[in-house]
Amino acid sequence: MFKRLILEDSSIWYLITAFVTAATIFLIITWRAVRMPRAEVDKFAQLPFTTDADERHDPSA
Amino acid sequence: MSGQKITIEYNDRVVRQFLLATVIWGAVGMLVGVLIAAQLNFWQLNFATPWLTFGRLRPFHTNAVIFAFVGNMMFAGIYYSTQRLVKARLASDFLSSLHFWGWQFIIVCAAVTLPLGFTRGKEYAELIWPINLMVVLIWVVFAVNFFWTLARRREPALYVAIWFYIATIVTVAMLYIVNHLSIPTSLLHSYPVFSGVQDALVQWWYGHNAVAFFLTTPILGIMYYFLPKAAERPVYSYRLSVVHFWSLVFIYIWAGPHHLLNTALPGWLQNLGMTFSLMLWAPSWGGMLNGLLTLRGAWHKLRTDPVLKFYAAAVTFYGMATFEGPLLSIKSVNALAHYTDWIIGHVHAGTLGWNGFMAAGLIYWLLPRLWNKPLYSTALANLHFWIGTVGILLYVAAMWTSGITQGLMLNATTEHGTVLAYPNFLDTLNTIRPMMLMRVIGGGLYLAGWFLLVYNFYRTVKGAAPVNGTIEVYDEEPAPDGKLSLAGTFFSAPTLFWFLAVGFGSMWMFGADLVSTTGIVGAVACLIAAFALVPSRSKAWGGWYEKLLLNALPFTLLVFFAVVAGGLIQIIPTVLVQKAKNVEDRIQTPYTPLELAGRDIYVREGCYLCHSQMIRTLVPDILRYGDYSRLGESIYDHPFQWGSKRTGPDLARVGVKYPNIWHLRHMEDPRSISPGSNMPTYPWLLSHRLDASVLPAKIKVQRLLGVPYGPLTAQQIFDSVDEQAKGIAKDLRASGGYVESDQEIVALIAYLQTLGKALPVITKSAAH
Numbered sequence: 001m002f003k004r005l006i007l008e009d010s011s012i013w014y015l016i017t018a019f020v021t022a023a024t025i026f027l028i029i030t031w032r033a034v035r036m037p038r039a040e041v042d043k044f045a046q047l048p049f050t051t052d053a054d055e056r057h058d059p060s061a
Numbered sequence: 062m063s064g065q066k067i068t069i070e071y072n073d074r075v076v077r078q079f080l081l082a083t084v085i086w087g088a089v090g091m092l093v094g095v096l097i098a099a100q101l102n103f104w105q106l107n108f109a110t111p112w113l114t115f116g117r118l119r120p121f122h123t124n125a126v127i128f129a130f131v132g133n134m135m136f137a138g139i140y141y142s143t144q145r146l147v148k149a150r151l152a153s154d155f156l157s158s159l160h161f162w163g164w165q166f167i168i169v170c171a172a173v174t175l176p177l178g179f180t181r182g183k184e185y186a187e188l189i190w191p192i193n194l195m196v197v198l199i200w201v202v203f204a205v206n207f208f209w210t211l212a213r214r215r216e217p218a219l220y221v222a223i224w225f226y227i228a229t230i231v232t233v234a235m236l237y238i239v240n241h242l243s244i245p246t247s248l249l250h251s252y253p254v255f256s257g258v259q260d261a262l263v264q265w266w267y268g269h270n271a272v273a274f275f276l277t278t279p280i281l282g283i284m285y286y287f288l289p290k291a292a293e294r295p296v297y298s299y300r301l302s303v304v305h306f307w308s309l310v311f312i313y314i315w316a317g318p319h320h321l322l323n324t325a326l327p328g329w330l331q332n333l334g335m336t337f338s339l340m341l342w343a344p345s346w347g348g349m350l351n352g353l354l355t356l357r358g359a360w361h362k363l364r365t366d367p368v369l370k371f372y373a374a375a376v377t378f379y380g381m382a383t384f385e386g387p388l389l390s391i392k393s394v395n396a397l398a399h400y401t402d403w404i405i406g407h408v409h410a411g412t413l414g415w416n417g418f419m420a421a422g423l424i425y426w427l428l429p430r431l432w433n434k435p436l437y438s439t440a441l442a443n444l445h446f447w448i449g450t451v452g453i454l455l456y457v458a459a460m461w462t463s464g465i466t467q468g469l470m471l472n473a474t475t476e477h478g479t480v481l482a483y484p485n486f487l488d489t490l491n492t493i494r495p496m497m498l499m500r501v502i503g504g505g506l507y508l509a510g511w512f513l514l515v516y517n518f519y520r521t522v523k524g525a526a527p528v529n530g531t532i533e534v535y536d537e538e539p540a541p542d543g544k545l546s547l548a549g550t551f552f553s554a555p556t557l558f559w560f561l562a563v564g565f566g567s568m569w570m571f572g573a574d575l576v577s578t579t580g581i582v583g584a585v586a587c588l589i590a591a592f593a594l595v596p597s598r599s600k601a602w603g604g605w606y607e608k609l610l611l612n613a614l615p616f617t618l619l620v621f622f623a624v625v626a627g628g629l630i631q632i633i634p635t636v637l638v639q640k641a642k643n644v645e646d647r648i649q650t651p652y653t654p655l656e657l658a659g660r661d662i663y664v665r666e667g668c669y670l671c672h673s674q675m676i677r678t679l680v681p682d683i684l685r686y687g688d689y690s691r692l693g694e695s696i697y698d699h700p701f702q703w704g705s706k707r708t709g710p711d712l713a714r715v716g717v718k719y720p721n722i723w724h725l726r727h728m729e730d731p732r733s734i735s736p737g738s739n740m741p742t743y744p745w746l747l748s749h750r751l752d753a754s755v756l757p758a759k760i761k762v763q764r765l766l767g768v769p770y771g772p773l774t775a776q777q778i779f780d781s782v783d784e785q786a787k788g789i790a791k792d793l794r795a796s797g798g799y800v801e802s803d804q805e806i807v808a809l810i811a812y813l814q815t816l817g818k819a820l821p822v823i824t825k826s827a828a829h
Contacts, residue, residue: 013570015329015332015333015336017566017569017570018315018333018336018337018630019336019340021562021566022311022312022315022337022340023340025307025308025311026304026307026308026311026312026343029303029304029307029308030304032303032603032606033300033301033303033304034300035603036299036300036303041299041300042295042299043218044218044220044221044299045289045295045296045299046295047146047216047218047220048142048145048146048220048222048286048289048290048295049289049290049295050148050216051145051148051532
């Protein structure tokens, strides 16, 4: 089987399976992302800014 | 609010150190890049000196810009942003320091060994085995420091930039270790455990994903943190960033075989590489648009803010390079573009435009914050941007023109496709010379821009006191309801379905008879069960996914499994099948000891960087170089030497073309044989004595790796070398070439003369 897979081009099903698997994952993740609650999305998007108001720059030791 | 209020001082010292190293190594790497580009125009710039020759400096350039320049920039960006995103100081000052100094020591070791010719002979994986071990050690230090910091975080949610960093750490570790598996023959030399097509596949699985997970994913993480910060507005679509991350992680790892299209690589792997490369268009452009649209409402700032200018241009170049990459992965386009300067143009659009400009934006943004002083000159930074942009455009346009010209000329035929239109390889070289010169000018401008940054950096930092950021936070534990145990991660329905589907799918594809049937039935049953359960379980599965995003360790492990699946499914069948008994058509004869020594010289001098040894299954290749290369013809090559660029012609069948004296004269002075050639001279090969004493150890390792050498004693090896070398020296003398038989050139000639002389396989039916 290995030899056939390596030496022949008859494994188109392998390619299709890989494509379908990746496409399925892509669609599931997209669906999950689209369904994320607005509040949660905003909270995540604001994470780089949560320390801005508090951060000071003190001379290092 | 419960808990005590405490002050955290970030470890910004290590960020400053990495930033400074970025600036210095960037200048060194780019300077060497301009030099080697100039060497291709003016061969005299090789100075007939071994350690200044193109073949040795090119790995210096690539390793310096990838691992020293981008590596240091990546570490600076990751350490700065991670501390702030998780509201915690880096876990260990000692590990941070060890990481920094260890990485610089590795770079210095590389900068010394590569020009001296100590190499493994695989692109971007040239460093010798002791340095490989140091890289792994320091990478582990980095990983421990990073994950330890995550474990101590005060912000339970993991921002998408952290996801990209996690994917980088686990995937680079996996790629690096697998592609550097070697058996040492001495302190400074080793042979990779893979050979021929296995080695080619593993190398480009690594090589392509080094681009993906060293030059792309960490920089995307940096983009998702620093671009919103610079634009002072959140990322355009957090949802899109989630899709961007998962689709990149799942797809990128499969695309490596597109570096081996139309070669002896099995067809199914070529198709796999091409298809997944095309699929990369979607996530890459999703990310690019997300970056650009983050600038919505801030475009007016681009006129004055150099940081935003660099980021906007960098993201645009990311989009351009990630459009071009899949395009080049289409087999028919690749037939034109592969081995030409088009690939060089593509790579530099990504590295100069995306990596280099992201680095510049990062540096200009961080400088005032890490030294608490305004940037010395915004005008100089703006000038840097414009000089750099013009430099990239000149470089890329020149290489596109040059590459397409090369491809068209080398593939052109007349007489109904039976005769080459330009049979002399040098016709092409001389046609593209103006474009090669333009590359030097473009690269020189980019380098000049970088020197402006160096000056700006120096003037900003001079006299300034370094400062560390501090914040006050409540010392409280993250909410317990978000915890996800390891058992909860792996014994959940989504994970189990994933493992079962991959397992059954692999059984179906790779198994035979009953195993294959079980695989089909199992895979279909899995799909039906998953769909049947969706209506009742989707809420619980959604909750599991939400928890996953708050738990670093389970998240990391699942990312690892996602990337490892793509690698194993490609590599395992190829590794298992490439055995002599499976090879059809032609099979390589193991090299004689002298030929093996010559091959190691070929690797040492970096000949593979300009000459391929792979005649593709394309008519022009066959007309020019001879019958197409078979899988079995490099089955014992540790490392493979198929190459990725043809600055000079392919050498797969050069052994049947010229007499010994031709090779001697050609190495001594290429232009005496090929007027107009830009190949360096190699006078030291005619004066350096071959060190045959290392051959017994080398052959012992080759035997260990499965190369069918007989049980040769050291004396037999030396006698064999002596006898073959004397024969070649005698033949050279008869033709007017006077060299001693123990010179390196004799070994190299022995190797070159064996190329293309694989034996036809005699099948059982034919033998009877």
